[in-house]
Amino acid sequence: xxxxxxxxxxxxxxKTGVNEDKWxxxxxxxxxxxxxxxxxxGDFSTNMAMVMAGIEKKNPREIASQLVEYLGKDETMIExxxxxxxxxxxxxxxxxxxxxxxxxxxKAGDSYGHSxxxxxxKVLVEFVSANPTGPLSIGHGRQAxxxxxxxxxxxxxxxxxxxxxxxxxAGRQMRVLGESTRARYLERQDLPFTFPxxxxxxxxxxxxAQSLIDEQGDALVNSxxxxxxxxxxxxxxxxxxxxxxxxxxxxxDNYYNxxxxxxxxHIDSVVKELREKGLVYxxxxxxxxxxxxxxxxxxRVIIKSSGEPTYRLPDIAYHREKFRRNFDWLIDVFGSDHIxxxxxxxxxxxALGYDPDKVTVVLHQFVTLTRDGKLVKMSTRKATFVxxxxxxxxxxADVVRFYFMMRKADSQxxxxxDLAKKQEKDNPVYYVQYxxxxxxxxxxxxxxxxxxxxxTGEADLSLLVEPEELLKSIASFPAAIESAALDLAPHRMxxxxxxxxxxxxxxxxxxxxxxxxxxxxDVTRARLCLVAAVRQVFKNGLTILGMSAPESM
RNA sequence: GGUCCUGUAGCUCAGCUGGAUAGAGCGUCUGCCUCCUAAGCAGAAAGUCACUGGUUCGACUCCAGUCAGGAUCACCA
Numbered sequence: 001x002x003x004x005x006x007x008x009x010x011x012x013x014x015k016t017g018v019n020e021d022k023w024x025x026x027x028x029x030x031x032x033x034x035x036x037x038x039x040x041x042g043d044f045s046t047n048m049a050m051v052m053a054g055i056e057k058k059n060p061r062e063i064a065s066q067l068v069e070y071l072g073k074d075e076t077m078i079e080x081x082x083x084x085x086x087x088x089x090x091x092x093x094x095x096x097x098x099x100x101x102x103x104x105x106x107k108a109g110d111s112y113g114h115s116x117x118x119x120x121x122k123v124l125v126e127f128v129s130a131n132p133t134g135p136l137s138i139g140h141g142r143q144a145x146x147x148x149x150x151x152x153x154x155x156x157x158x159x160x161x162x163x164x165x166x167x168x169x170a171g172r173q174m175r176v177l178g179e180s181t182r183a184r185y186l187e188r189q190d191l192p193f194t195f196p197x198x199x200x201x202x203x204x205x206x207x208x209a210q211s212l213i214d215e216q217g218d219a220l221v222n223s224x225x226x227x228x229x230x231x232x233x234x235x236x237x238x239x240x241x242x243x244x245x246x247x248x249x250x251x252x253d254n255y256y257n258x259x260x261x262x263x264x265x266h267i268d269s270v271v272k273e274l275r276e277k278g279l280v281y282x283x284x285x286x287x288x289x290x291x292x293x294x295x296x297x298x299x300r301v302i303i304k305s306s307g308e309p310t311y312r313l314p315d316i317a318y319h320r321e322k323f324r325r326n327f328d329w330l331i332d333v334f335g336s337d338h339i340x341x342x343x344x345x346x347x348x349x350x351a352l353g354y355d356p357d358k359v360t361v362v363l364h365q366f367v368t369l370t371r372d373g374k375l376v377k378m379s380t381r382k383a384t385f386v387x388x389x390x391x392x393x394x395x396x397a398d399v400v401r402f403y404f405m406m407r408k409a410d411s412q413x414x415x416x417x418d419l420a421k422k423q424e425k426d427n428p429v430y431y432v433q434y435x436x437x438x439x440x441x442x443x444x445x446x447x448x449x450x451x452x453x454x455x456t457g458e459a460d461l462s463l464l465v466e467p468e469e470l471l472k473s474i475a476s477f478p479a480a481i482e483s484a485a486l487d488l489a490p491h492r493m494x495x496x497x498x499x500x501x502x503x504x505x506x507x508x509x510x511x512x513x514x515x516x517x518x519x520x521x522d523v524t525r526a527r528l529c530l531v532a533a534v535r536q537v538f539k540n541g542l543t544i545l546g547m548s549a550p551e552s553m
Numbered sequence: 554g555g556u557c558c559u560g561u562a563g564c565u566c567a568g569c570u571g572g573a574u575a576g577a578g579c580g581u582c583u584g585c586c587u588c589c590u591a592a593g594c595a596g597a598a599a600g601u602c603a604c605u606g607g608u609u610c611g612a613c614u615c616c617a618g619u620c621a622g623g624a625u626c627a628c629c630a
Contacts, residue, residue: 038573047572054610085573086610131630173630286628297555297626304628311630336624339557365558366624370565407566410558412623414565419579422592428578430592438590445589483569495567498577509585509594518588531589553592 002475007033010046013070022066027052042090049087060087098471099461105533106456113478113540118159124322125151127333129166132237133177134202136244138367139335141388142413145404146364147333148250149490149545156544157485168258169234178230184209208233244388248397249546258314266317279351294347316348323354330359339363362488364409371417395420398547402429405490428498433550435501439535440551442513446528456529463526469503474537497541504534
């Protein structure tokens with residue numbers, strides 16, 4: 001990458017200064033080379049002189065002029081230098097350095113931007129993990145897309161990614177689900193029924209009841225056992241959930257059933273191990289975990305006086321199993337309502353001898369929905385929540401993905417349905433996709449006119465006029481992916497693409513590519529190389545985010 | 554009350570490891586289609602980066618405190 005090559009040059013100049021006794025090596029590694037925010041301040045700049053000034057107690061501009069003298073000797077990529085502001089050294093590169101990016105993109109094609117920084121590290125991304133009690137709500141939607149985007153980014157950067165969905169289909173929640181279904185089953189047949197006090201009130205329960213009636217008629221009317229109802233509900237709800245996920249092109253490598261932790265004895269063995277370490281004790285007929293000895297304020301119950309474990313115990317056991325399955329990095333994507341469980345799980349992991357630093361929890365804040373300029377009130381209990389399916393029906397998968405990725409996880413996300421539904425303008429999703437479509441259109445046109453899109457090596461790229469912004473963006477694409485991936489921040493890719501689209505649309509209006517009367521053929525050919533490269537970056541960027549790159553709109 | 558997140562333009566939000574004159578989209582206002590897609594472009598107006606201190610050559614960014622909003626503090630998951 002360009003910045004890395006430049007950094008090498010800067011570092012060797014720094015060393016030259018040390019060797020020639022101009023300054024000491026105490027500033028080594030403390031300075032940086034970065035892209036200035038404003039135009040006219042160079043392609044890159046370094047703060048070395050300012051960093052050194054503090055350490056060496058010298059005038060920063062004096063150091064800067066010495067540095068400029070050293071840097072000026074480079075003929076490979078530096079065109080000119082200037083000292084600015086408090087002591088920045090601004091570095092202007094030769095245009096040919098940027099133009100070469102087009103070769104790189106053309107050569108790499110669909111894999112441009114992919115890297116191997118992940119070194120095949122085994123990463124487990126756990127996300128969604130919604131229990132089968134109803135259709136996915138928009139809160140789950142955010143999590144599904146955030147988790148999937150993180151997984152895709154990590155794959156792109158050379159990680160060995162495994163996607164897992166953790167669920168529980170036993171226990172009180174499921175009993176209530178079964179009882180709710182039974183009540184609807186009886187209601188539909190005009191028989192007396194009692195609906196559970198905290199039952200699931202959603203319409204979908206009627207659908208489940210109806211399918212039981214269709215299949216078995218009134219055979220279950222006198223069933224004492226709630227299991228057939230629960231089972232049917234779980235089956236249909238899971239089918240519904242995976243259907244919703246499939247519509248967004250989200251798949252999992254594994255669905256991990258909490259119950260298997262009991263069957264395989266992992267729950268018992270965790271308690272046993274903690275007990276051996278003296279971290280467990282009995283009080284009030286319950287079993288407590290000494291989390292206070294692990295940095296927390298108070299101890300927590302892991303087995304209730306009824307003999308049933310609390311949710312913490314299987315959570316801890318589950319994470320131990322993740323470690324035992326030899327993953328190097330565990331990523332949990334949760335809603336912010338799970339915040340209280342995080343310290344408990346990490347305490348458990350630590351107590352069992354695993355490194356909690358290998359667990360990264362991505363907590364995302366809540367989602368609100370705005371329709372007709374007003375906040376839509378949602379309640380899970382009353383089943384007045386909006387489902388992901390409904391959103392998909394209204395605006396389609398690309399828009400849903402884009403909007404859910406647009407904000408960093410830490411921010412609350414307001415899904416503006418009015419804006420999302422606008423298909424004609426103002427919608428950032430189309431702004432980006434339109435960029436790709438426009439470029440495709442130009443390439444189609446070139447083919448129609450029998451203009452061959454030459455290999456970048458044959459075209460005279462020095463004929464490109466004002467392509468700097470675009471070339472720099474293209475060149476920074478791999479770094480953008482890397483930072484978004486390693487920081488688990490997909491929203492940065494969205495912003496990257498929006499910026500690229502802005503630059504492209506601006507260029508498009510300023511410079512025509514094909515015009516046989518006004519534009520010389522070799523200029524057209526050079527611009528077609530640029531067009532092809534930008535199109536490739538759009539396509540790769542959209543693909544990495546799980547969105548489509550339409551060739552026409 | 555404790556813990557975590559948030560507070561940046563009228564609205565919704567970026568601002569990555571501190572860097573030069575604070576950024577985008579929407580909204581508002583003014584222009585631009587005999588021309589590769591106007592789902593676009595060019596320009597204008599719009600800010601006490603919640604507040605107060607501190608750290609330093611330099612703070613939206615780091616630290617402490619205050620205020621406001623959200624999440625969470627079970628032998629529910």
